[in-house]
Amino acid sequence: MHNTEYLRDEIIRISGANPAKCMRCGKCSATCPAYDEMEYHPHQFVNMVECGDIEPLLNSESLYMCLSCFACIERCPRGVEPAKFVEAVRLTAIRQQGANRLTADNVPPIVDEDTPQQLLVSAFRKYTK
Amino acid sequence: MQVNEYKPLIVAFCCNWCSYAGADLAGNNRLSYPADVKIIRVPCSCRVNPMFILRAFQRGADGVIICGCHPGDCHYTSGNYYTRRRMAALFSMLDFLGIERERTRLEWVSAAEGAKFAATMNDFVETVTALGENKRLEDLRCKK
Amino acid sequence: MQRVGVFVCWCGSNIAGTVDVHAVAEALKNEPGVVFSTDYQYMCSQAGQDMIKAAVKEHNLTGIVVCSCSPRMHEATFRKTAAAAGLNPYMVEIANIREQCSWVHKDILTGTEKAIILGKAAVAKVNLNAPLTPGESPVTKRALVIGGGIAGIQTALDIADAGFEVDIVEKKPTIGGKMAQLDKTFPTLDCAACILTPKMVDVAQNEKIRIFSYSEVTDVKGFVGNFDVTIKKNARFVKEDICTGCGACVEKCPMKKIPNEFNLGMDNRTAIYIPFAQAVPKVATIDPNACNMLKKGKCGICAKVCTAGAIDYTQKDEYIEEKYGAIVVATGFNPISMDKFDEFAYSQSKDVITSLEFERLTNAAGPSAGKLLRPSDGKHPHTIVFVQCVGSRCEACAEKGKEYCSKICCMYTAKHAMLTRDKYPDTEVYVFYIDVRTPGKNFDEFYRRAVEEYGVKYIKGMVGKVTPEGDKLKVQASDLLSNKQLHIDADLVVLAAAIEPDKSARPLATMLTASMDTNDFFTEAHPKLRPVESPTAGVFLSGACQGPKDIPETVSQAGAAASKVIGLLAKDKLTGNPCVASSNELMCNGCSSCANVCPYGAITYADKEFRMPDRTTRIRRVAEVNPAVCQGCGACTVACPSGAMDLKGFANLQIMAEVDAICK
Numbered sequence: 001m002h003n004t005e006y007l008r009d010e011i012i013r014i015s016g017a018n019p020a021k022c023m024r025c026g027k028c029s030a031t032c033p034a035y036d037e038m039e040y041h042p043h044q045f046v047n048m049v050e051c052g053d054i055e056p057l058l059n060s061e062s063l064y065m066c067l068s069c070f071a072c073i074e075r076c077p078r079g080v081e082p083a084k085f086v087e088a089v090r091l092t093a094i095r096q097q098g099a100n101r102l103t104a105d106n107v108p109p110i111v112d113e114d115t116p117q118q119l120l121v122s123a124f125r126k127y128t129k
Numbered sequence: 130m131q132v133n134e135y136k137p138l139i140v141a142f143c144c145n146w147c148s149y150a151g152a153d154l155a156g157n158n159r160l161s162y163p164a165d166v167k168i169i170r171v172p173c174s175c176r177v178n179p180m181f182i183l184r185a186f187q188r189g190a191d192g193v194i195i196c197g198c199h200p201g202d203c204h205y206t207s208g209n210y211y212t213r214r215r216m217a218a219l220f221s222m223l224d225f226l227g228i229e230r231e232r233t234r235l236e237w238v239s240a241a242e243g244a245k246f247a248a249t250m251n252d253f254v255e256t257v258t259a260l261g262e263n264k265r266l267e268d269l270r271c272k273k
Numbered sequence: 274m275q276r277v278g279v280f281v282c283w284c285g286s287n288i289a290g291t292v293d294v295h296a297v298a299e300a301l302k303n304e305p306g307v308v309f310s311t312d313y314q315y316m317c318s319q320a321g322q323d324m325i326k327a328a329v330k331e332h333n334l335t336g337i338v339v340c341s342c343s344p345r346m347h348e349a350t351f352r353k354t355a356a357a358a359g360l361n362p363y364m365v366e367i368a369n370i371r372e373q374c375s376w377v378h379k380d381i382l383t384g385t386e387k388a389i390i391l392g393k394a395a396v397a398k399v400n401l402n403a404p405l406t407p408g409e410s411p412v413t414k415r416a417l418v419i420g421g422g423i424a425g426i427q428t429a430l431d432i433a434d435a436g437f438e439v440d441i442v443e444k445k446p447t448i449g450g451k452m453a454q455l456d457k458t459f460p461t462l463d464c465a466a467c468i469l470t471p472k473m474v475d476v477a478q479n480e481k482i483r484i485f486s487y488s489e490v491t492d493v494k495g496f497v498g499n500f501d502v503t504i505k506k507n508a509r510f511v512k513e514d515i516c517t518g519c520g521a522c523v524e525k526c527p528m529k530k531i532p533n534e535f536n537l538g539m540d541n542r543t544a545i546y547i548p549f550a551q552a553v554p555k556v557a558t559i560d561p562n563a564c565n566m567l568k569k570g571k572c573g574i575c576a577k578v579c580t581a582g583a584i585d586y587t588q589k590d591e592y593i594e595e596k597y598g599a600i601v602v603a604t605g606f607n608p609i610s611m612d613k614f615d616e617f618a619y620s621q622s623k624d625v626i627t628s629l630e631f632e633r634l635t636n637a638a639g640p641s642a643g644k645l646l647r648p649s650d651g652k653h654p655h656t657i658v659f660v661q662c663v664g665s666r667c668e669a670c671a672e673k674g675k676e677y678c679s680k681i682c683c684m685y686t687a688k689h690a691m692l693t694r695d696k697y698p699d700t701e702v703y704v705f706y707i708d709v710r711t712p713g714k715n716f717d718e719f720y721r722r723a724v725e726e727y728g729v730k731y732i733k734g735m736v737g738k739v740t741p742e743g744d745k746l747k748v749q750a751s752d753l754l755s756n757k758q759l760h761i762d763a764d765l766v767v768l769a770a771a772i773e774p775d776k777s778a779r780p781l782a783t784m785l786t787a788s789m790d791t792n793d794f795f796t797e798a799h800p801k802l803r804p805v806e807s808p809t810a811g812v813f814l815s816g817a818c819q820g821p822k823d824i825p826e827t828v829s830q831a832g833a834a835a836s837k838v839i840g841l842l843a844k845d846k847l848t849g850n851p852c853v854a855s856s857n858e859l860m861c862n863g864c865s866s867c868a869n870v871c872p873y874g875a876i877t878y879a880d881k882e883f884r885m886p887d888r889t890t891r892i893r894r895v896a897e898v899n900p901a902v903c904q905g906c907g908a909c910t911v912a913c914p915s916g917a918m919d920l921k922g923f924a925n926l927q928i929m930a931e932v933d934a935i936c937k
Contacts (some may be wrong), residue, residue, distance in 0.1 A: 029758060075616060149343075175870075189936050
């Protein structure tokens with residue numbers, strides 16, 4: 001199972017954050033505006049990264065539900081920075097697949113007139129390699 | 130037994146409250162370390178004047194180790210912090226003068242750490258033995 | 274040159290087993306200064322000590338070297354022996370040939386060789402020993418307690434009980450501190466006022482205790498047993514000895530809209546005020562920032578209504594100088610400011626309050642006369658959310674919170690929740706917690722009772738956001754155990770704010786040269802073994818100024834501090850450690866290097882007149898060490914660039930001689 005460990009260390013390295021600092025207060029999940037959309041909530045992200053339980057995270061839709069609003073980073077009393085783990089796992093998923101979450105073909109059906117250009121740009125930046 | 134087996138000469142400065150008591154504890158527990166280590170008792174590691182260390186090297190000591198209380202545990206509140214800063218400067222200067230960095234050491238040994246004291250001394254003696262005699266700063270005029 | 278006698282102990286076989294004691298005694302005979310050398314089975318025994326005494330007489334010895342066990346073991350014994358033989362006790366040196374030689378070296382050859390070298394080092398040192406006499410200083414038999422909360426009150430009462438005079442300095446107009454503001458106390462739920470106010474009265478009536486209220490310490494000089502303290506008595510514009518505390522002035526004062534500090538600004542007081550009914554001293558105080566007479570010279574009603582004639586608008590701050598033998602710091606704590614915790618909407622809504630405010634809200638003498646009503650509209654709250662650890666255990670936001678656990682919040686929140694459910698069973702009470710920490714006698718039982726008997730809903734998780742909406746507070750929180758995000762419409766949100774040391778503690782620590790940690794809590798001399806003493810001799814710690822504490826702990830620490838003070842004041846004279854630093858004034862250049870490193874503030878400077886070779890005189894600034902304050906660490910001796918500073922008993926030359934002896 002050395003791959004688990006490698007993945008875990010890699011996520012921690014990419015994120016630059018330290019899951020061991022978490023004191024399980026749950027303020028990240030309390031503050032998360034996308035909580036209901038996420039299968040794994042911010043506090044679970046931290047815990048699962050710490051335990052090396054990365055595989056389910058990689059396959060979870062939660063990665064793309066995180067708004068990257070960084071409220072969890074702002075509010076965390078211990079400076080754990082949960083959003084950085086979400087970001088790191090997302091990057092790992094995209095890099096692993098070598099495929100992009102969002103391709104140009106996906107876009108037209110989900111776009112309507114109110115969608116700002118900037119959203120698309122940032123979505124491409126976030127969901128593609 | 131080999132007659133001219135090299136035996137280093139090591140001076141240890143131990144603070145009265147922690148390290149000297151740690152050395153005593155090593156004795157109480159019969160944890161042996163080489164007899165090459167000779168301990169000088171000082172009230173606090175911050176009493177160790179760099180002059181003492183230079184003098185020891187000048188007189189032919191092969192290694193000098195200073196032991197004090199752990200940071201935050203100093204009997205005099207902050208003495209070991211002074212030691213830490215002073216020794217950092219002194220050791221690097223000695224290194225520059227050719228006294229290898231391994232010949233000087235600063236260790237925190239509490240009164241409860243008899244085992245650590247013995248282990249530290251064993252390790253230090255081994256290190257200094259491997260380096261051999263200190264010739265660099267030894268003043269030949271001090272030789273008989 | 275000394276006449277040194279060397280005494281080598283066998284310690285039965287403890288030393289003699291691995292060290293050839295005869296050879297050691299023989300070898301040391303030839304050392305400079307040694308006139309007599311012998312060995313004996315048990316040096317520390319009566320026979321051994323008699324042998325030393327006889328040898329001192331017979332050989333006219335001036336110095337003694339005992340090669341035996343650790344000096345930590347028997348140095349004191351042999352010093353007494355020397356004193357009994359008419360020698361100065363500090364003319365004894367011990368060569369530790371047991372713990373640091375015979376017990377750790379197995380080989381008799383190397384053991385003996387090392388023992389000889391250690392003996393030589395001791396002989397070399399004793400040759401340079403000088404007789405030392407410990408200094409003596411008188412003790413002023415009066416104690417100062419800084420802070421008049423429960424910690425200060427208890428300390429003062431205990432010291433006074435032992436027959437010593439105590440002064441309490443309190444910066445507020447009344448003593449009582451935080452405990453006077455509390456409603457009930459955990460875990461027994463007896464009312465705080467019922468157990469505190471009798472103590473306050475005891476203090477007021479105790480002949481041995483003087484209270485300086487509305488006062489602060491502005492200067493501390495001196496050292497253990499002999500502190501010179503300046504106390505600033507702020508002008509309260511009321512003559513304390515005349516005012517009867519009748520309150521007529523308070524009733525008539527036209528300035529009625531001043532936020533009342535005692536009720537944390539939840540109601541108003543007048544410009545002339547008595548903080549609360551049981552205040553001690555029960556004397557009115559005029560707030561100079563609110564009084565029209567003091568600000569504009571118009572009004573003067575209080576002076577007119579005061580039948581005793583106690584009002585004095587011309588009163589000035591008064592400085593009092595007093596001498597004390599011991600100082601107890603009992604400066605206490607404050608809840609931290611909640612202004613920076615935007616997520617809890619503390620500054621947006623009146624219905625988000627701190628626990629101390631809740632305490633006042635439920636207090637019968639509080640702004641709502643003990644009825645639990647919302648501060649915003651005076652309605653009864655039906656859903657109350659308690660949030661724990663607000664600002665405590667907060668590592669990431671140093672500018673907002675504190676890294677430590679505030680210790681008391683778990684218990685008082687359980688108390689608040691329980692009392693609310695008890696008085697108002699129709700109220701839903703939620704407590705959001707990270708961990709419930711209830712170590713203490715009957716503490717966990719108390720918390721479990723809140724859950725099991727009173728139906729308080731404890732939820733493992735933290736509140737992330739509070740949003741005021743209409744007359745509700747929308748609380749968004751996480752429930753970690755059921756892995757849900759909760760949305761609660763609350764009427765009242767109570768924040769368990771972290772506590773921090775009082776702001777006055779830091780400048781006070783500087784005055785006392787007492788050390789503090791990074792959180793501004795006073796540091797104890799030893800975290801386990803000397804928990805109520807500051808490392809600075811004569812300064813003691815009581816209560817939350819040393820760390821977060823609840824009332825039982827504070828009272829026990831207050832008693833412990835008092836007993837330490839009593840132990841000090843019971844002495845007529847203090848005998849110091851003679852191994853202190855001393856400066857050679859001819860070499861000192863007054864550079865202050867030594868004073869800068871001294872952890873005790875023992876070094877001062879004086880301008881002294883020196884005669885120059887050409888018969889002129891010159892005034893130079895030189896260092897002076899106060900032997901009563903110096904603890905003899907020697908930090909200054911190394912810092913001194915001119916080599917003027919030396920440590921008695923561990924002098925530069927002595928240690929150098931030891932180094933020389935060891936390095937052959």
